[in-house]
Amino acid sequence: MKRENWGSRFGFIMAAAGSAIGLGNIWKFPYLAGSEGGGAFLLVYLFFMVTIGFCIMAAEIAMGRRTQQSPVGAFLSLGGKGWVIFGYLATIAAFIILSYYSVVGGWTIAYFVKTLTGGLATTDAVTHGDNFGALISSPIEPIIYHGVFMALTILIVLKGVNSGIEKASEVLMPLLFALMIIMVIRAVTLPGAMEGIKFFLQPNWDQFDMGTVSAAMGQAFFSLSLGMGAIITYGSYVSKSDRIPGSAGYIVTLDTSIAFLAGMMILPAVFAFNVDPGAGPGLTFITLPAIFEQMWAGTFFQAAFFLMLAIAALTSAISLLNNPVSYLEDNHGMNRQTATIIVGVGIFLLGVPSSLAMGVWGDVSFFGKDFFSLCEFLTDKLLLPIGGIAVSVMAGWVAYPLIVEELTNKGTAQFAYLPVWSFVCRIFAPLAILYILVSGLLV
Numbered sequence: 001m002k003r004e005n006w007g008s009r010f011g012f013i014m015a016a017a018g019s020a021i022g023l024g025n026i027w028k029f030p031y032l033a034g035s036e037g038g039g040a041f042l043l044v045y046l047f048f049m050v051t052i053g054f055c056i057m058a059a060e061i062a063m064g065r066r067t068q069q070s071p072v073g074a075f076l077s078l079g080g081k082g083w084v085i086f087g088y089l090a091t092i093a094a095f096i097i098l099s100y101y102s103v104v105g106g107w108t109i110a111y112f113v114k115t116l117t118g119g120l121a122t123t124d125a126v127t128h129g130d131n132f133g134a135l136i137s138s139p140i141e142p143i144i145y146h147g148v149f150m151a152l153t154i155l156i157v158l159k160g161v162n163s164g165i166e167k168a169s170e171v172l173m174p175l176l177f178a179l180m181i182i183m184v185i186r187a188v189t190l191p192g193a194m195e196g197i198k199f200f201l202q203p204n205w206d207q208f209d210m211g212t213v214s215a216a217m218g219q220a221f222f223s224l225s226l227g228m229g230a231i232i233t234y235g236s237y238v239s240k241s242d243r244i245p246g247s248a249g250y251i252v253t254l255d256t257s258i259a260f261l262a263g264m265m266i267l268p269a270v271f272a273f274n275v276d277p278g279a280g281p282g283l284t285f286i287t288l289p290a291i292f293e294q295m296w297a298g299t300f301f302q303a304a305f306f307l308m309l310a311i312a313a314l315t316s317a318i319s320l321l322n323n324p325v326s327y328l329e330d331n332h333g334m335n336r337q338t339a340t341i342i343v344g345v346g347i348f349l350l351g352v353p354s355s356l357a358m359g360v361w362g363d364v365s366f367f368g369k370d371f372f373s374l375c376e377f378l379t380d381k382l383l384l385p386i387g388g389i390a391v392s393v394m395a396g397w398v399a400y401p402l403i404v405e406e407l408t409n410k411g412t413a414q415f416a417y418l419p420v421w422s423f424v425c426r427i428f429a430p431l432a433i434l435y436i437l438v439s440g441l442l443v
Contacts (some may be wrong), residue, residue, distance in 0.1 A: 018315025064235025196271030227387030
């Protein structure tokens with residue numbers, strides 16, 4: 001059966017950018033910038049995005065296009081049987097990540113609904129904290145929203161690459177950017193917002209240390225959806241005439257732009273209302289709703305914010321689900337509809353204990369961690385860094401001539417960045433990601 005291709009380069013870039021742009025860009029990047037020295041963190045983050053981020057992104061796209069396969073087939077084709085384990089690990093990582101990511105995606109839908117129905121209409125952060133705690137600890141409500149989020153993801157992937165993923169991405173990504181621009185304009189025009197802008201853009205070298213470097217490196221790697229096979233799978237649908245380095249550059253630029261806009265949206269707002277910019281993930285579901293309620297037209301902006309979060313989560317979820325679905329299509333001859341339903345239902349069921357771990361199963365421990373934390377540890381601390389190292393070694397050493405053929409379209413397209421790309425893939429990226437792996441396990 002002939003493999004589907006993206007209908008256009010724009011469609012691929014929107015889909016791949018959607019895969020990369022997720023909740024980590026919008027809720028994690030601003031509080032990391034807030035706690036790691038503002039502009040100092042931003043500069044280091046940009047360095048790692050244009051080195052590790054761009055180079056591994058290009059490598060994953062090239063691996064997918066070269067083999068026309070999802071990760072299992074790609075690693076097998078390029079490296080032989082000894083490498084196929086890394087394809088399986090990437091596919092398993094995508095499955096596990098989406099199981100708990102969907103739970104959090106469900107929270108964003110829940111907060112969007114609660115905003116529209118007046119359930120968040122209070123300026124008291126303590127009350128918002130209680131409300132958030134009540135939502136995530138409920139044995140029923142978050143599972144319902146987790147189911148809604150997975151149902152939306154399944155419906156899009158069910159329709160295929162062109163009619164489902166590409167068309168959805170071409171609508172959702174521009175909508176995400178439009179919502180972010182509206183939110184940024186509102187944030188920077190708040191009284192006192194300038195302090196937040198200065199904090200974000202001016203480096204604070206007093207706070208700069210190896211922790212800043214480590215945080216920026218990790219954020220650059222994880223925010224691009226690298227190491228989990230999603231980009232390899234998307235790359236397998238790329239036309240042979242497209243220029244991979246240019247596409248990778250656009251994707252990294254869009255991902256970085258969203259993170260930058262998130263910082264310009266959230267940090268001016270928290271400074272305007274004298275809130276701790278390093279408040280952590282609670283900033284999103286506890287602190288920001290209290291801030292929105294103090295703004296003019298706060299309900300509108302709060303609804304826009306949580307809709308934006310839900311869109312960012314959904315575009316990433318689509319790529320995560322597509323990875324194991326593509327594996328079943330490629331390696332077991334299963335049709336997309338059957339594969340999507342089987343994988344989607346399996347992911348939903350695996351997400352249920354992650355949701356319950358926030359409440360009634362909170363005391364159930366696995367190696368000292370609740371189920372949600374265990375899934376997060378297995379993927380973020382182990383599987384993704386291992387996948388990133390495997391991709392860089394595969395592209396930089398094992399299949400280097402074949403990958404270079406893809407990056408240069410068999411020598412017909414110039415890639416001036418090739419010497420830098422080679423050094424990063426062969427030396428810098430494996431060592432940097434190994435540092436992420438080791439430091440993550442030692443924390």
